[in-house]
Amino acid sequence: MISKETMVKLESGLHARPAAKFVQLSKRFTSKLLVSYNGKSADPKSILGLMALGAGKGSVIVITAEGEDEAQAVDALVDFVQQSE
Amino acid sequence: MKMEIKGIGASPGLAMGYAVIYQKFEISIPDTIPEDVDAEIKKFQSARHESICEVTALFDKMMKDGAGEAAEVFMAHKEILEDEAGFVMPVIERIREKSENAVRAVAHVLNSIVDIFRSMDNEYMQARAADAEDLRDSVVANILGIQKPFMKDNLYSEKKIIVSYDLAPSDTAKLNFDKVEGIVTQSGGTTSHTALLARTLELPAVVGAVGLLEHVKDGDFIVLDGETGKIAVNPDKQEVEEYQKRKDEYIKQKNELREYSGRRSITLDGRQVRLEANIGTVSDVQTAIDNDAEGIGLVRTEFLYMERKELPSEQEQFEAYKRILEEMGDKPVIFRTLDAGGDKSFPGLTLPQEENPFLGYRAIRICLNTPSLFKTQLKALLRAGVYGNLKIMFPMISSLDELRRAKILLEQAAEELSAAGVPHRKKLSVGIMVEVPAAAILADCFAEHVDFFSIGTNDLVQYTLAADRGNPNVADVYTTFHPAVLKLIASTISAAEKAGIECGMCGEAAGDPTLVPLFLGFGLKKFSMSSSSILKIRKLISSLNYEECKRMSERVLQLNTASDIERILKK
Structure with a gap:
């Protein structure tokens, strides 16, 4: 299992416009994924869970992956939220 | 039934056709x-x-x-x-x-x-x-297994005007826009989804038309004006003909004006000026770009403070300002700091009831008295300035002391950002609105302390002539053609020129074809107006001769009455 803490740099936040793309990216990996923010966790393969998490710009989130492609998954998802769109 | 309904113009153009009502499911x-x-x-x-x-x-x-x-x-x-x-x-x-x-x-x-x-x-x-x-x-x-009722596509085969309470994204997406002439909704503002989409598709639209669904029935003939927000329901034949004429004229004009997009704003004898846009929301930027604005001469930052109980945070303001700056690229964008009071009150600010609000607690006066409010905005602006060509101007300045205090607060805002390690714009142009006669009279003095002037004609006229611009009883007193107003404008422009600073104008008059030749003759180089006027004014400028305008403006300054001046300019 791998976890990484990162800050959301996406201008409109992870919960808003970029959410759909984040979900599509997450679905490319077979590992079990989890995004935690503010004491809550959500499955990033579920757009509704991700949107309800409400991680706006500047939020510090933890991305966790467990499975065969866990390393690639965490790196790709961290890279995604690090973009500023 | 024949009647008129007034809404908010959300996407320009004239449209006419038969109402197709889309009820909420x-x-x-x-x-x-x-x-x-x-x-x-x-x-x-x-x-x-x-x-x-x-x-x-x-x-x-x-x-x-x-x-x-x-x-x-x-x-x-x-x-x-x-x-x-x-x-x-x-x-x-x-x-x-x-x-x-x-x-x-x-x-x-x-x-x-x-x-x-x-x-x-x-x-x-x-x-x-x-x-x-x-x-x-x-x-x-x-x-x-039921059909959502918004596909009444066969009801009227063409010339459809969509009439609805509001339109959801999926509603607008399902519409076959080939047959749609325009859109009217009962709710929504100029930033609603409907408005945005209508502008993208260049369909005339009116939103916020109160009473619309009560009065309009399927099949009613409707004419809508996306600029003024006027809706005519079942107008008589003569009116329809008139609208048709106006519509043809509008389309002809629009096509002609398109040719001026991408060109320089330059007179026949080679004097180049800049034509910029006044905007009041983030989404107005797109309209400004579509009309080939050479910059934004006025961002009315009040939009962030409207229709809400709490004041906008620094972050929220930063994001809005940044979007405007980014969309304009390296073109200059002049932000006017909060101009509250006068006829603009906001729920987030408790302002006193005043007998003479235009002569009272407004604009820079409020900001200087409420440094936290002012500094929040200044910090947001300075931070956003990293992303584009930011300029800041202060409204309603009447004394050097006010300017000095505003600049100190701006410096403090910058220092606080530096201390916190927040990236922000270090060097920027700072200017003032010249809209109080005192500032116009002391223009040479102010010119030594600012990087630019922007003449606000609406307020300058009302303060110079002591005539409330919204009071119909003194509407004949209120006129930009008054020689006192024009002398103040002319002397402000020449004071700026002498001091080597920029001078623009961002009032209604800057986009008025009757006055533009005069201001050009005074030496004005930057005209900021509503986006829809830009190409029209560029066409006009391209047909003018600067030297002639200059001679004409000298003659105008010799005249003593507004009516004489108006007569000459309208010739």
């Missing part, structure tokens, strides 16, 4: 308990797949229509419909465990999502709540 949840749970789940799944096909088709259609940003919404819709953990499983669970029928289960799951989004304090998520409702209706309609 109302779902009624059946009370039945499913006998066969598996069959009920199957019903849900096939309805869901139908909805997925619909949104995919809408996505493709929007991409084809060239509305990429609107299309993005449907990508999210598809994800929601395919969301196993957040949508599909909870619905199946409710059908299986609670013996709910599919409609009730879908409504329950999506309604609770709607509530979560609604509770988020963020305009974007509020809109997504509407999306979730939209999806709920789509899946429910498919379960029940």
